[in-house]
Amino acid sequence: MKTNKHKFSSAIREPLQHILQVYNGFSLPSSKIDCGEKCRSQNPNNKPFCCDPQFAVPILYDPEYTQLEPLTKLWLPSTTEKVSEDIPVGLSPHICQGPAACIRGFRSISCRSFPFFPYVRSDYTFLGLAVEWEFSNLCWLSGHLEQVDPKFRSQFVRTYDQLFAYYQTIFDNYHEHSILCRQAHARQGSYIDLLHRNGKRYRINPATEKNTLFRQTATSEQ
Numbered sequence: 001m002k003t004n005k006h007k008f009s010s011a012i013r014e015p016l017q018h019i020l021q022v023y024n025g026f027s028l029p030s031s032k033i034d035c036g037e038k039c040r041s042q043n044p045n046n047k048p049f050c051c052d053p054q055f056a057v058p059i060l061y062d063p064e065y066t067q068l069e070p071l072t073k074l075w076l077p078s079t080t081e082k083v084s085e086d087i088p089v090g091l092s093p094h095i096c097q098g099p100a101a102c103i104r105g106f107r108s109i110s111c112r113s114f115p116f117f118p119y120v121r122s123d124y125t126f127l128g129l130a131v132e133w134e135f136s137n138l139c140w141l142s143g144h145l146e147q148v149d150p151k152f153r154s155q156f157v158r159t160y161d162q163l164f165a166y167y168q169t170i171f172d173n174y175h176e177h178s179i180l181c182r183q184a185h186a187r188q189g190s191y192i193d194l195l196h197r198n199g200k201r202y203r204i205n206p207a208t209e210k211n212t213l214f215r216q217t218a219t220s221e222q
Contacts, residue, residue, distance in 0.1 A: 015162045016063040023105065026112050026159040031147045036099065038140035049138040050114045051099040053078070056135065058110045059091045072106045073097070088173045109159070115139040118160040119194055120175040121209055126164060129156055129195040133184045145193055145201060157197045182206040 015022045036048030049055045057078055060068075068075055078093035087093060096102065096111075119130035131142040141147060164171040183206070185192050191203040194211070201214040 014166055016061050016167070017067075019064050019067045022109065022159060022162070023107075023112075025162075026109070026155045027105075028149060028152045028155055030114075030116075030152045031141055031144075031149055033147050035139070035141040035144075035147070039138065042138075047099055049135065050111070051096070051102070053095045055138060056114070057093045058096065058108050059087060060094050060108045060110065062090055062092060064108060065092065065094065068106055068108075072103060074101070074103050074106050075108070088169075090169065112159075113156065115142050116156065116195070117177060117181075118156075118164075118174050119181070119192070119204075120171070120178045122175075122179070124171070124175060126157075126160065126171075126174075126197070127194060127211075128197040129153060130178070130181060130192055133181055142193075145195060148195060150199065153195055153197075153199070182209070 036051065040046055040048050043049055043052060043055075045052050045054065060075065065075060065077075074096050075094045076096075078095045094108070115132050115135050116129040117132055119127050121127055129148075131139070131145075136142045160174075181192060182204075185206040190206075191212075192206055193214070194202045194204050196202055196211075202211040203214055204211055
């Protein structure tokens with residue numbers, strides 16, 4: 001097993017056992033623009049894609065759900081067997097009561113992260129935020145990364161630093177997920193857009209993992 005390339009630090013001991021503290025440090029929306037309103041009109045169900053279980057099923061850590069269950073009726077276990085087959089041990093699919101009934105303080109880590117996941121290079125370096133490639137054509141924000149709030153990026157990185165500091169299995173899972181991301185982009189012949197933990201934006205060649213600084217020529221808000 002590889003060890004963490006970074007010396008992660010955590011202000012919370014065993015963060016999954018203190019999930020509300022984790023939530024307090026990961027509370028900002030991904031953008032100052034309500035991106036859900038941008039994509040809602042494109043969904044026949046008139047919901048943001050990230051809040052529609054027909055498109056996105058949230059995954060909760062088992063200790064996360066255990067702590068939320070007595071506090072809120074927002075979450076229910078999902079019976080979607082197809083999704084369950086691909087989920088690492090220690091996580092489970094859930095469904096919520098929908099965007100109209102959302103209690104933002106009880107959103108899961110996966111909801112707060114969407115549409116991003118922590119991208120880990122093959123040498124076990126946690127570089128920053130990458131878009132979940134399966135949602136890149138659905139999520140408005142994935143095509144407008146310039147709209148991502150830098151403060152959200154900082155909270156995202158700090159949250160996953162804390163998780164990786166205590167849970168090697170979670171780090172390994174995202175290392176594997178990043179491999180799948182590179183494979184998917186290699187098949188598509190596309191680059192991986194990365195919001196680096198250093199505050200800059202890069203494009204990653206999925207075959208060589210070489211980073212190229214992103215140069216934006218125009219900003220489009222559609």
